[in-house]
Amino acid sequence: MNPSSSRVPVTVLTGFLGSGKTTLLNRILTEEHGKKIAVIENEFGEIGVDQDLVINAEEEIFEMNNGCICCTVRGDLIRILGNLMKRREKFDHILIETTGMADPGPVAQTFFVDDEMQQRLKLDGIVTLVDAKHIWQHIDDAGEAKEQIAFADVIILNKADLVAPADLDRLEARIRSMNAAARLYRAQNAQIELDHVLNMGGFNLDRALELDPKFMEPEYPFEWGGIYSFTPGTYTFQVGPGPDPEMDIVLEPAAGASEEDLRNAIEKAISRDFVTIPCPVRHTFTISEPGHYALFTQHHPDEFAASIEGIEPLVTREFKPDHEHDEEVSSVGITTPGDLDSKRFNSWMSELLQNRGTDIFRMKGIVSIAGRPERFVFQGVHMLFDGRPDRPWGAEPRRNQLIFIGRNLDREALQKGFLRCLA
Amino acid sequence: MPGVKALEPLWSQRLNDCIISAAFSSDGRYLAAAEISGKLVIFDARLGQRLREIPAHGFGITSISWRPGTAELATAGQDGKARLWSATTADKLAELACGAEWVEKLQFSPSGLYLATSAGKKLRLWSHTGELLLAAPDHSSTIADLEWMPATARFPGDVLAYCGYGGLVFLKPGQAQGYKSFEYKGSMLKIRWSPDACFIGTGNQDASIQFFVLPEGVDGPSRDLVMWGYRSKILDMAWDPQSRYLATSGSSTIIIWNCGGKGPAGSKPDMLDFHMRLISELAWQSSGPLLASGCEEGLLALWRPGKASKPLATAHLGAPISQIQWAPGDQTFLAASEDGALNLYAIEQIK
Structure with missing residues (x-):
């Protein structure tokens, strides 16, 4: 497999209709950022710029294996991206826009399941735009809205200017309770630093922790x-x-x-x-x-x-509040010093993903494997897992940080299971 | 490798980008090569001289097809269009709106009367002059491949097969939509009819191939079987001229199934090892015994399956092989690469 540095980063843009995806895409394509970006927009996409590098795709979702939702992928993407990657003109970045009601799972899984995709591309991040004013209409009823939030690495609360600050805080707390690892930004008219959207470095958990040091903490009955x-x-x-x-x-x-x-x-x-x-x-x-x-x-x-x-x-x-819990979708963070026994960790992880993979939307982690000088970083989507050695620990204290985002997660069982993997 | 000759090209050209598709005109006079970024180049196939360069599609070409018996060819592009061209004048003869932006496949029928295009879920049939004959109802999935049934005396007439997730559909010109289908719970990426039209092999995303056995042709009874166990999705397949052997990619080993007798059910395939990386291209002579193969490492090999388990001759193109095709008459073949190399080889060299 190619080292991750030579793989082209891919950003997936999700969000309900009207959340501002097209506005953001148009900005990305017109702004001077020095990057060569190819955009694959959804079949209803309406990017307003006359742009050569915009490809319109019909979202073809299929199961790689009979009936397993963890192995649903986007067939059209495999073919279109396979073609793009052969061109001499190399892209610095690829952006994929999904339709409003799309479940981000199949797009993300495409980069884990197909060999060709895995060799040439890496999932840099999933960016979810949330219409801060209208999301309340969907957040409780539409499974897709929850999934889009749960899958996200970055969540942009767009149209923040149309909502009272207190309501925005309430929305933020609600979203945090579902996905504690995502970086949250408030924006109006999708005005956001492009660095927050492109080149997030995928599972850069260090950065997620820096930005929200509270997310690994226990939950308190006060804010x-x-x-x-x-x-x-x-x-x-x-x-x-x-x-x-x-x-x-x-x-x-x-x-x-x-x-x-x-x-x-x-x-x-x-x-x-x-x-x-x-x-x-x-x-x-x-x-x-x-x-x-x-x-x-x-x-x-x-x-x-x-x-x-x-x-x-x-x-x-x-403090991170505990009173805005989503009964279904939540995050479980584990952070602990020490080294892992790689055998025990592998078998715990494979058993966990086999049994609970359907309910685990995303997981990310940096772990310390006994006897290995470098950090081991991984991320996963449902049952699919991509892990590789990262930079050496050096003087930094060796520790393990993981986060699971999913439906009906059993915090205690996850924590106990993980602690048993320590060497 | 001892006893293996080095293939030297008769001529060699270099284009500016990955050659996504390359093909000889049916009289063997012209060779058309399509750069992935949109340029079409017409060569004199014998001499390797560039005759014409056509900026065929703005963002990119996806596939090309010569109209049998003519010097006309069609290109499909990433701009929602297919275009018909004259190779002798470089004139654009027609422009066809294919219904979706990414026009992925197109092919002229063996009779030369029809052109089929696929773009996303849209299949369209055109006359050879570019008149729209049929816009089929949206297919249930995006269409990954299409191939016309080979012309045979036993099964005359043009029949189109196209595939995607969910299976294979057959369509005859004059009909409003597909008239027959074979379902498959998976995504079919490639269709290859056997030259006698009694078999179809499909290469699948789930690292399997499926055989449809059609002893009485596509309209007769059929049986099918799936072969699992490949390492990767199937990038290419090729039938031998007798319609007995199907060579398949899907790993670094060429796997050849014997469809003689009751095969391939219960038969053990022939396995040819030489390539170190995934096989990307396979092409069998149209009437001879030789098979050419290319891989993602850029290695090209010429084989005589059944007679020798190692290649007769090899070459290295330096970048993944993107196309191999035999010229009419089987005496030469082209090999193209992702970095724009276009070489013509002659089998005389290995005799």
């Missing part, structure tokens, strides 16, 4: 926490109207005003009884002992224009 320094007296927590008619809060003594103090306060706060306050409200409370206290709130104060009158927090932190 926000802050440490205040109080003198004895009575205070008012002023809360405006917000997306929820009530909110849980808890106040917990803290040792100081550092981030570590805030972290230490979290564990204690979880075991406390929360106070439920209506919203909007002016909630008063009395402090008798002077010192530092951590306030944790179920919702982000910004959503309710909430604050303690006359006093500012010294340190704050946002």
Whole structure:
């Protein structure tokens, strides 16, 4: 197999009708970015630019093996891309636009199943455009909308200007609960840095972690926490109207005003009884002992224009919420130091994919295999798996980071199963 | 390899891009080669001289076909069009709108009366002058290949077979749509009729080939069987002139099935090893015993299957072989590559 560097990156663009795919494609084709890009648009595509490198394809989806959805691929893509890759004029990038209702699975799987595709091309990423105003009409009913979000490496909340900031936050939290690994951007009129869309480096999990350090964390019953320094007296927590008619809060003594103090306060706060306050409200409370206290709130104060009158927090932190769970689609992240026993890891992975491959939409990971100097990176779509050695670990601490995105995932079983693979 | 000759070309030309398709006119006088990026070049087949260059399609050509008995040929392109050309004048004779942007396949019927084109799910039949005779109802999948039944005294008339995901469909000019089909739960990529029209082999995406045995021709009873176990999807197949052997790609080994007697069911195929990478092209002489093969490594080999298990002669083109075709009369054959090499070889050299 060719090293991944010589393979041409492919970006798949998904999103419901009206989400802005065509606008984004037109921008990519007209902007000066110095890249030679070929676009394969869907059969209803309507790219407005007079462009030689736009090919219109009829989405032909078929099963490679009888009845296995994990092996559905796009036959038309195999033939069209096979042809494109033979040309002397090489493309720096290939963009594939899917129809609004398309399940991204077959497009992604095409790059794993067909030898020719795997040798010459690599799936760089799946970009899903979300119409921030109208997505609520689909997100609960249309399986395709959930799948497009679950499969994505990058999610663009387009038309963000048409939605109130609080609603956008709520949408973002909902999407995060389904796909914790994707990078999320807000945009209007599909105006987004092209670097966010092209050359994402596929399973660059490092970058996903950098951008959202919260995604591997446990889930807390609050979205926000802050440490205040109080003198004895009575205070008012002023809360405006917000997306929820009530909110849980808890106040917990803290040792100081550092981030570590805030972290230490979290564990204690979880075991406390929360106070439920209506919203909007002016909630008063009395402090008798002077010192530092951590306030944790179920919702982000910004959503309710909430604050303690006359006093500012010294340190704050946002948390990944657990109250916007999608009952079906979610992400499970595992991060742990140590080396893996390659045999045990392989057999766990193959058993997992065999039994749960239909429900696992995407998985990505960087793992440390015992006895191997380099990082091993992989990504998968359903049962299909593409893994290869990456750069050496060097001075970086060896550790394992994985994420599964799928339907009805059993977090505990995944974590336990993985931990058993440690050498 | 000891005892294996090096093939030296009679003439050699280089085009600017991958040669996606190359073919001799039926009188053997002209050789047309299509660059994948859209240019058609007509050569004097004997001398290798460039006669004409035609910018046939803006973005790219996908396939070409000569009209039998004439110096006219058709090209299919990535611009939604098929075009008919005169090789003697380079004039465009007609332009055909094929119904979808990516026109993938086209072929003239053996009678030269009809031209079939496929673009996505759209199959169209045209007269040889470019008049639309039939726009068939959308096929259930995109059409991957089409091939006319060879002209034989036993089964006269033009019959077209086309395939895709779901199977094989047969169509006769004059009918409104396909009149017969063979279903297959998989994607068929290639169709190859045997020269006597009593067999069809299909090469499939799922690394299998399927045989349809048609002892009474396409309209008679049929049986079929699938051969599994190839390493990769089937890129090419070729029948020997007696319609007994089908040579198949699908790995670096040429696998030849014997369809004599009750075969190929229960028979063990002949396996020829020489290539190191996937076989990309196979071409059998139209009346002789020689088989030419090419692979993705750029190696070209000439074989006499059944007589020797190693090649008679070989050459290296330096880039994946994209086309091999015998000239009418079987004395020469062309080999083209993905980096634009176009060579003509003569079998006289190996005698």
